[in-house]
Each structure stands twice: as C-alpha cells, then as structure tokens.
Amino acid sequence: MEQSQPKLHKSRQKILDAAVRLIRMKGYAATSVDDLCTEAGLTKGSFFHHFKDKEALGVAAAQHWTAMTAPLFEGAPYHGGASALERVFAYIDFRKSIIRGELADFTCLAGTMAQELHTSHPAVARASGDAITSHAATLEADIQAAMEESCKTFGFSAESLAIHTQAVLQGGFILAKSTGDLDHARDAVDHLRRYIELLFQDRSVAPAVSRVQHDSPLADNKNPGERT
Amino acid sequence: MEQSQPKLHKSRQKILDAAVRLIRMKGYAATSVDDLCTEAGLTKGSFFHHFKDKEALGVAAAQHWTAMTAPLFEGAPYHGGASALERVFAYIDFRKSIIRGELADFTCLAGTMAQELHTSHPAVARASGDAITSHAATLEADIQAAMEESCKTFGFSAESLAIHTQAVLQGGFILAKSTGDLDHARDAVDHLRRYIELLFQDRSVAPAVSRVQHDSPLADNKNPGERT
DNA sequence: TTGACAAAACATACCGTTTGGTATGGAATT
DNA sequence: AATTCCATACCAAACGGTATGTTTTGTCAA
Numbered sequence: 001m002e003q004s005q006p007k008l009h010k011s012r013q014k015i016l017d018a019a020v021r022l023i024r025m026k027g028y029a030a031t032s033v034d035d036l037c038t039e040a041g042l043t044k045g046s047f048f049h050h051f052k053d054k055e056a057l058g059v060a061a062a063q064h065w066t067a068m069t070a071p072l073f074e075g076a077p078y079h080g081g082a083s084a085l086e087r088v089f090a091y092i093d094f095r096k097s098i099i100r101g102e103l104a105d106f107t108c109l110a111g112t113m114a115q116e117l118h119t120s121h122p123a124v125a126r127a128s129g130d131a132i133t134s135h136a137a138t139l140e141a142d143i144q145a146a147m148e149e150s151c152k153t154f155g156f157s158a159e160s161l162a163i164h165t166q167a168v169l170q171g172g173f174i175l176a177k178s179t180g181d182l183d184h185a186r187d188a189v190d191h192l193r194r195y196i197e198l199l200f201q202d203r204s205v206a207p208a209v210s211r212v213q214h215d216s217p218l219a220d221n222k223n224p225g226e227r228t
Numbered sequence: 229m230e231q232s233q234p235k236l237h238k239s240r241q242k243i244l245d246a247a248v249r250l251i252r253m254k255g256y257a258a259t260s261v262d263d264l265c266t267e268a269g270l271t272k273g274s275f276f277h278h279f280k281d282k283e284a285l286g287v288a289a290a291q292h293w294t295a296m297t298a299p300l301f302e303g304a305p306y307h308g309g310a311s312a313l314e315r316v317f318a319y320i321d322f323r324k325s326i327i328r329g330e331l332a333d334f335t336c337l338a339g340t341m342a343q344e345l346h347t348s349h350p351a352v353a354r355a356s357g358d359a360i361t362s363h364a365a366t367l368e369a370d371i372q373a374a375m376e377e378s379c380k381t382f383g384f385s386a387e388s389l390a391i392h393t394q395a396v397l398q399g400g401f402i403l404a405k406s407t408g409d410l411d412h413a414r415d416a417v418d419h420l421r422r423y424i425e426l427l428f429q430d431r432s433v434a435p436a437v438s439r440v441q442h443d444s445p446l447a448d449n450k451n452p453g454e455r456t
Numbered sequence: 457t458t459g460a461c462a463a464a465a466c467a468t469a470c471c472g473t474t475t476g477g478t479a480t481g482g483a484a485t486t
Numbered sequence: 487a488a489t490t491c492c493a494t495a496c497c498a499a500a501c502g503g504t505a506t507g508t509t510t511t512g513t514c515a516a
Contacts, residue, residue: 009460009461011461011462025347026347026348027257027343027344027345027347027348028257029255029256029257029258029344030257030344030347030348032504032505032506033505033506033507034504034505034506042462042463043462043463043464044463044464044506044507044508045461045462045463045464045508045509045510046461046462046463047507048506048507048508049460049461049462050461053506053507054505054506054507103346103347104347110406111343111402111406112343112344114402114405114406115255115339115340115343115344115401115402115405115406116255116257116258116340116343116344117255118331118405118406118408119253119254119255119258119331119332120254120255120258125405125406126406126408128406129403129406129407129408132403132406132407133407155422156415156418156419156422160415160419161419163403163412163415164415164416164419166399166403167396167399167400167402167403167412167415167416167419168395168396168399168416169399170398170399170402170403171394171395171396171397171398171399171400171402172395172399173343174339174342174343174395174398174399174402175357175360175391175394175395175398177342177343177346177353178338178339178342178343178346178353178354178356178357178360179357179360179361180346180353180354180357184391184395187384187388187391187392187395188392188395188396190384191384191388191389191392191395191423194383194384194423194427195419195422195423195426198423198426198427199422199426237494237495239495239496260470260471260472261471261472261473262470262471262472270496270497271496271497271498272472272473272474272497272498273474273475273476273477273495273496273497273498273499274495274496274497276472276473276474277494277495277496278495281472281473282471282472282473
C-alpha cells in the first residue's frame with residue numbers, strides 16, 4: 001500500500017506520466033480518471049488496480065514528480081560553476097531558461113496541486129509540499145556554501161533562502177497563468193537573481209564592476225542554448 | 229456590456245461573499261453550487277437567477293475580490309509614510325501582518341482561481357489576472373516615486389517591481405498551503421522587503437559605465453538583458 | 457494453475473443546469 | 487384609487503450528464 005516504488009510497472013508509470021501532464025495543464029479536479037486512462041491508453045479497471053482511489057494517484061503523482069524532476073536538475077548543465085555562488089546563479093538562470101513554450105511544460109505540479117487541494121485532500125498537499133521542500137533542499141548546500149564563502153553575516157538561513165527561490169518561482173508561475181504572459185514568470189526570476197546578487201555583493205570592495213560581467217550567463221539570453 | 233455592478237442585490241452579494249470564502253478555502257471545483265447556496269442561505273434557483281452559470285460566478289467573484297480588497301488596502305494604515313519608499317515598506321509590513329489565522333483569511337482568491345482555472349475556464353483566469361494586476365498598480369505609483377526620489381538607475385520598471393511583490397506573495401501562499409506553515413509565507417515577505425531595501429540602498433544595479441549622458445530609454449534594456 | 461493485470465459494462469452519487477411555480481412591488485391602466 | 491399587468495427575486499424539485507468507483511470477465515505469463 002505505501003511502498004509504491006519497488007516495482008514501477010509500465011502501466012502504473014504511464015498513468016503517472018499522464019497525471020503529471022494533464023494535472024499540470026488542467027488542474028486536479030478538471031482531470032478525470034477517464035482522461036487519465038485515455039491519455040495513458042488504458043482503462044479504468046487498470047487504473048483502480050494500481051491506485052486505491054484518485055487521491056492516492058495524487059499522492060503518487062507528487063512523489064513521481066520529485067522522482068522525475070530530480071534527474072532533470074541533477075543532469076542540468078549548471079553544476080559546473082566554480083564557486084558555490086556561481087552554481088546558485090546557474091540554477092536560477094537554468095530555471096529561467098526553461099520558461100518557454102506551453103505553461104504545462106515548465107510549471108510545477110506540486111505547487112498546482114498544493115494550491116488546489118490543501119483543504120480537500122490534505123494528503124496530496126502534504127506530498128506536494130514534500131516535493132517542493134525536497135527540491136529546495138538540493139539548493140541549500142550550494143547556498144550554505146556560498147554564504148560561508150562570502151564571509152558575511154546574513155539575517156536568514158540557507159534553508160530560508162532556498163525555499164524562497166521556490167516561492168518566487170511559484171509566484172511567477174501564477175502570474176504567468178493569470179495573465180498568459182510568460183515574461184511575468186521570467187521577470188520574477190530576474191528579480192530573484194538580482195536579490196541574490198545584492199545579498200552576496202561585497203560592499204567594501206569595488207561594487208558591481210568586475211563581478212557583473214564574469215558571472216553573468218545571462219549574456220546568452222539571445223540564444224538560449226543552455227538547455228538541449 | 230456588464231450590468232453587474234449597478235445594483236448589488238443583497239442575495240447576489242451574499243453569494244459572492246460565500247464564493248470568496250469557500251473558494252479561498254476549498255478551491256473552485258471543490259466548491260459546489262449547493263455549497264454556495266447553503267453558505268449564502270439561498271437556493272439554486274436564486275443562484276442561477278443571478279449568474280448565468282458557475283463560470284460567470286467565478287468571473288464575478290474575481291471582480292468582487294478587487295472591489296472588496298481595494299477598500300481594505302486604501303483604508304489600511306500604511307499610507308502615512310513620509311517618503312514614497314516608506315510607504316512601500318509600510319505596504320509590505322502590512323501584508324506580512326495580516327498573515328495569521330486561517331489560510332482562507334489571508335490568501336488570494338485571484339491567485340487561487342487563476343492557478344486552478346487557467347486552462348479550463350480562461351475567462352475566470354483572465355478576470356483573476358486583472359485583479360492581481362490592478363492591485364499591483366496601486367503600488368506602482370509609490371514605487372515609481374521612490375525610484376525617482378532615490379536618484380538611481382534601475383534595470384527594471386516600477387511596474388515590474390510592483391508585479392513582483394505580488395509574485396512573491398502568491399508564492400508565499402503556495403508554500404504556506406503546501407506545508408501548513410504560515411512562517412513560510414512570512415519569510416517570503418521578509419525576503420521581499422530585504423530585496424527592496426538592498427535595491428534602494430546599494431548602488432550596484434546600474435552598469436555605471438557611460439550611459440549617463442545620453443539617457444535614451446533604449447539603453448536601459450542593455451544591462452539586465454532579460455526579456456527574451 | 458495461479459495470480460497479476462486489462463477491458464468492458466455497470467452502479468451510484470453528485471453536480472450543474474433547467475423547469476415550473478410563487479411572492480412582491482412598482483408601473484400602467486382604468 | 488383600485489385593478490391589472492409584469493418584471494424581478496426567489497424557491498422546490500427534477501433532469502441529464504458525468505465522475506468516481508465496482509464488478510465481472512478475460513488474458514497472459516510464470
């Protein structure tokens with residue numbers, strides 16, 4: 001019942017993939033079990049064989065979400081930064097670079113489900129929260145290291161800033177969804193980047209002169225070739 | 229076009245109030261028309277007398293949301309700031325101060341509906357986007373004034389920063405909903421405040437090179453380089 | 457042969473919507 | 487002023503569709 005991952009049968013996997021796609025696009029309630037089965041090329045009999053009910057699918061989808069995004073970010077080409085701070089910026093630039101195309105292709109399943117289901121299906125919301133938190137945790141080490149490297153004192157923890165990056169992304173997604181303008185999400189990421197630049201800027205030494213240039217991968221914004 | 233606002237019948241108002249309360253709490257799909265009628269003390273007949281269908285209620289609820297939040301913020305005690313920047317900070321502090329109690333009491337109806345309905349009910353999402361945008365616009369004047377008072381150059385517009393405040397708030401709400409921890413929303417506001425503090429006290433954002441003499445507006449798109 | 461899985465039809469409940477009807481109040485008519 | 491008329495506001499009940507979840511039967515592989 002709880003140990004869902006030991007065997008990842010193909011059908012179950014297909015249902016989960018369908019769930020990620022459709023729920024990201026239409027939301028949880030608007031995605032019917034029939035929709036999922038059609039998308040997965042299966043029938044309801046098999047759906048309810050693999051999942052006790054729709055809520056269980058929601059929980060499993062949140063877990064599947066972390067399972068499928070973790071490799072995406074681990075394999076992303078932003079871990080090559082020399083300093084920890086550069087890796088943090090590379091993460092942010094990467095997050096910005098993938099904001100394009102369809103909303104469902106870059107928005108966050110966990111944020112979507114948490115918002116919609118936090119009252120009606122707390123279990124799904126909790127699983128979604130875990131997904132967000134665990135993803136933020138992958139950033140925390142670099143942020144922590146960057147804070148130590150900078151020899152400054154900060155009024156917040158590395159965890160807090162890591163989580164904040166996710167908050168800004170989630171907020172950007174909502175703006176993009178509500179206006180249809182992807183630039184709103186990109187702007188949010190830009191502000192986030194600027195915030196972190198300012199946080200780590202050494203005010204005693206010459207400000208902004210040398211470092212703005214060397215660590216600005218944004219220069220490639222003209223042709224976003226950062227992601228395959 | 230819309231004869232909705234001239235007469236605000238008591239029943240219609242009660243349905244809208246019920247909608248704001250219930251949708252903020254449970255989401256749009258999880259709030260049935262029956263729920264709304266029970267909450268408002270009416271029957272479905274009367275509901276569909278006032279609203280063509282449930283989607284029309286969603287649109288009206290978004291508009292009602294702006295109508296009921298505008299006075300809240302206009303009447304809030306944060307407009308007394310001497311400088312424009314102080315008024316911006318007062319707004320942020322106010323936003324943080326109301327994060328308490330039940331989630332449904334401080335989260336944003338517009339963000340909730342936009343996220344859930346951007347695909348299935350675009351009209352509702354658009355109305356929600358308008359609500360967010362128009363609220364952000366009430367900040368824009370103060371931000372604009374603060375930017376001018378500061379005699380600095382910024383790599384973004386006042387509008388962009390105003391909208392960003394809403395993005396951070398929306399993101400904070402999602403984190404609070406997904407974890408159940410209101411402090412996550414408060415932390416997001418803290419980071420936002422710190423960002424604005426840094427923006428207005430550090431002289432680092434502008435490239436500081438030689439774009440001082442010819443202040444052609446075209447030049448300002450050079451340094452941030454965002455906005456693909 | 458057994459047991460995991462798939463397909464299809466089925467059962468039930470609920471949801472949005474419609475229909476038909478009632479009460480009220482003001483305008484129009486007398 | 488009294489009566490008729492009608493639009494508005496509201497209510498009660500039922501309808502049609504659809505969603506979730508079940509059951510039944512079939513299949514394939516170990």
